[in-house]
Amino acid sequence: MTEFGFIEQIAARFAALPANGFEGIGDDCAVLPIGNREALLFTTDLLTEGVHFLRAATSARELGRKSLAVNLSDVAAMGGRPVATLLSLSLPVDTTDDWAVEFMEGYRELSERFGVALVGGDTTRSDSSIVINVTAIGRAETSHIKRRSDARAGDTIFVSGELGASGAGLADLLAGRYDTPLAAIHRNPQPQVAEGLWLGTRPEVHAMMDLSDGLASDIRHLLERSHCGAELDTERIPCAAGADLRQAVCGGEDYKLLLTADAAHSEQLAADYRARFGAPLYAVGRITDGGGLVWRENGRPIAPSWHGFRHFD
Amino acid sequence: MTEFGFIEQIAARFAALPANGFEGIGDDCAVLPIGNREALLFTTDLLTEGVHFLRAATSARELGRKSLAVNLSDVAAMGGRPVATLLSLSLPVDTTDDWAVEFMEGYRELSERFGVALVGGDTTRSDSSIVINVTAIGRAETSHIKRRSDARAGDTIFVSGELGASGAGLADLLAGRYDTPLAAIHRNPQPQVAEGLWLGTRPEVHAMMDLSDGLASDIRHLLERSHCGAELDTERIPCAAGADLRQAVCGGEDYKLLLTADAAHSEQLAADYRARFGAPLYAVGRITDGGGLVWRENGRPIAPSWHGFRHFD
Numbered sequence: 001m002t003e004f005g006f007i008e009q010i011a012a013r014f015a016a017l018p019a020n021g022f023e024g025i026g027d028d029c030a031v032l033p034i035g036n037r038e039a040l041l042f043t044t045d046l047l048t049e050g051v052h053f054l055r056a057a058t059s060a061r062e063l064g065r066k067s068l069a070v071n072l073s074d075v076a077a078m079g080g081r082p083v084a085t086l087l088s089l090s091l092p093v094d095t096t097d098d099w100a101v102e103f104m105e106g107y108r109e110l111s112e113r114f115g116v117a118l119v120g121g122d123t124t125r126s127d128s129s130i131v132i133n134v135t136a137i138g139r140a141e142t143s144h145i146k147r148r149s150d151a152r153a154g155d156t157i158f159v160s161g162e163l164g165a166s167g168a169g170l171a172d173l174l175a176g177r178y179d180t181p182l183a184a185i186h187r188n189p190q191p192q193v194a195e196g197l198w199l200g201t202r203p204e205v206h207a208m209m210d211l212s213d214g215l216a217s218d219i220r221h222l223l224e225r226s227h228c229g230a231e232l233d234t235e236r237i238p239c240a241a242g243a244d245l246r247q248a249v250c251g252g253e254d255y256k257l258l259l260t261a262d263a264a265h266s267e268q269l270a271a272d273y274r275a276r277f278g279a280p281l282y283a284v285g286r287i288t289d290g291g292g293l294v295w296r297e298n299g300r301p302i303a304p305s306w307h308g309f310r311h312f313d
Numbered sequence: 314m315t316e317f318g319f320i321e322q323i324a325a326r327f328a329a330l331p332a333n334g335f336e337g338i339g340d341d342c343a344v345l346p347i348g349n350r351e352a353l354l355f356t357t358d359l360l361t362e363g364v365h366f367l368r369a370a371t372s373a374r375e376l377g378r379k380s381l382a383v384n385l386s387d388v389a390a391m392g393g394r395p396v397a398t399l400l401s402l403s404l405p406v407d408t409t410d411d412w413a414v415e416f417m418e419g420y421r422e423l424s425e426r427f428g429v430a431l432v433g434g435d436t437t438r439s440d441s442s443i444v445i446n447v448t449a450i451g452r453a454e455t456s457h458i459k460r461r462s463d464a465r466a467g468d469t470i471f472v473s474g475e476l477g478a479s480g481a482g483l484a485d486l487l488a489g490r491y492d493t494p495l496a497a498i499h500r501n502p503q504p505q506v507a508e509g510l511w512l513g514t515r516p517e518v519h520a521m522m523d524l525s526d527g528l529a530s531d532i533r534h535l536l537e538r539s540h541c542g543a544e545l546d547t548e549r550i551p552c553a554a555g556a557d558l559r560q561a562v563c564g565g566e567d568y569k570l571l572l573t574a575d576a577a578h579s580e581q582l583a584a585d586y587r588a589r590f591g592a593p594l595y596a597v598g599r600i601t602d603g604g605g606l607v608w609r610e611n612g613r614p615i616a617p618s619w620h621g622f623r624h625f626d
Contacts, residue, residue: 009414013421014431020396022432030399030432032450034347044433044448046401050440083333086343088359088446101322108326118327119335119343120357127363128441133401135357135448137345 026225027147028074028209029138039145041138043074049129057173060099062187063132064106070212071136072114073191073255077210079146079200080138082193084117088133090126114193144200146208146259151226155206155260155287158270160195161279163215164243167251182242189255196257198276204265214252215284216306222258223293231294232285234302250306260287339538340460341387341522342451352458354451356387362442370486373412375500376445377419383525384449385427386504386568390523392459392513393451395506397430401446403439427506457513459521459572464539468519468573468600471583473508474592476528477556480564495555502568509570511589517578527565528597529619535571536606544607545598547615563619573600 011025023031029041047067049055058066068085075082087107091100111118116136169186177183192210199205207226211218215237223230239248261269263286270281288294295302324338336344342354360380362368371379381398388395400420404413424431429449482499490496505523512518520539524531528550536543552561574582576599583594601607608615 010417013417017424017430018428020430022397022430042433044399044401044435046403046435046437048403048439051438084335086357086448088357090359090361104323104326111330115331117330117333117335120355122357122359124359125364126361131444133446135399
């Protein structure tokens, strides 16, 4: 059973329950309006050893940072400010105290960098592998929240950074090359918290999500939720140094932002973004009324066999 | 490293971070006031196969219910109403689709019974055992929230139900007797959501928490947080049918409530509770100014070697 198939089953099974003020499943975070034009955002991610990481290929400190980073990215992707997390940690008996302390130090480092409190958690013994679950809570003005469902035909599609470095780094790790710069990028994702917050304030930004499974996979979720199609220009996709186009499109865990913006204001948006962050927003395509997802190479439609990212399975 | 030792280390390490409006670690839930005399409550629990449950000894449906129940109990223990959960599920490849569907059906059953929405989650493959993490979100009037830290000298100590059935059921399970009534109780905890909400409205109730690790262990956390001592009368501890006193005191996972109340109003409280729920509140002792925890048997101090509950390790 695929993850998305299972989630669809879950959603159907729980649709009859009261929403209690929450917006339903389908975005990077759940949304709870709390009055005074504010809302809280909630997201959770489970990382398991052997599937999401290899203990030999990452330091405890890096893993502590990464466990938090992937959740902060989900909050940023909706235009929210992360404020707190709850951390569950299941450690096998062969994990040392030093490992646990280093893990927490990494978690603390990134919490401090983004001003996020740790407000709860659970620690247990595991009889097999390391398991980490983080729930992140964000806060946003309701008018700043961006969803996957708000892309409109004609929108420019942007990505907020170069892609593929994490995927290329994963290829290094899988080949046993743990010490390459790309492998380090894979182990140390940088959530675009300030960028997401800033993009949240811009009304010309319509839809937004983070790139965790790879552009080829993530764009499909955005299109499904927005009931739109898209054309993507492969020659405009920014490949990170050391990554090829396939890694940029199919590699996961880049944790850059994918967004769509009103075409009439997208040049100004990109200029303002560059002025604010000293880095470009990359226009990689446009939203269409329908017709599914079309990849183009210098204007000609192509039919690549690209699919989303899978972890160590 | 014990769980509580580790949590203390964590708390110290994160104390310098901004609280962002949250009350710190130490109660059954974190508390976030959201204005209009309301607050949100947050709790998380991680269940791992082989430590918290044995796959052969529980049905998937029971496990679905239990994963949710233990979190609802934490919300109830603070006087809150559970409103939503996020569920992370890591399943090994030898878990069948039927197992996953049954698990979700159990989770849905209890969600429906308590009117709780499922607002997010994560499903992944596991390379070893089943792992379940639930984060529950509750809502409460700020004046109704009960904490561990508010016990006062002279308070009557109550428990909200008979104890030990779950511990006795665990003994059955560990002996390979899966089909006994006590084993069924262990697998099917009933969170006292209505009871916790009602007790939250009563100002004479000072401190409250749920009994997850066993009275002998849980009372110590309450006393530490309240800077008090206590006398407990062993002959007044309500042992469930089939359970002995040791199981009632040391067995975990009963998920009844432990509370302290102003002695001047505690008879009225117990009478009102009985009128409302058709069941007694059991007075088992009193809070003292200091002197630690004293167990008494018919008035005489005794020195039992009782300790808290541990799971399958």
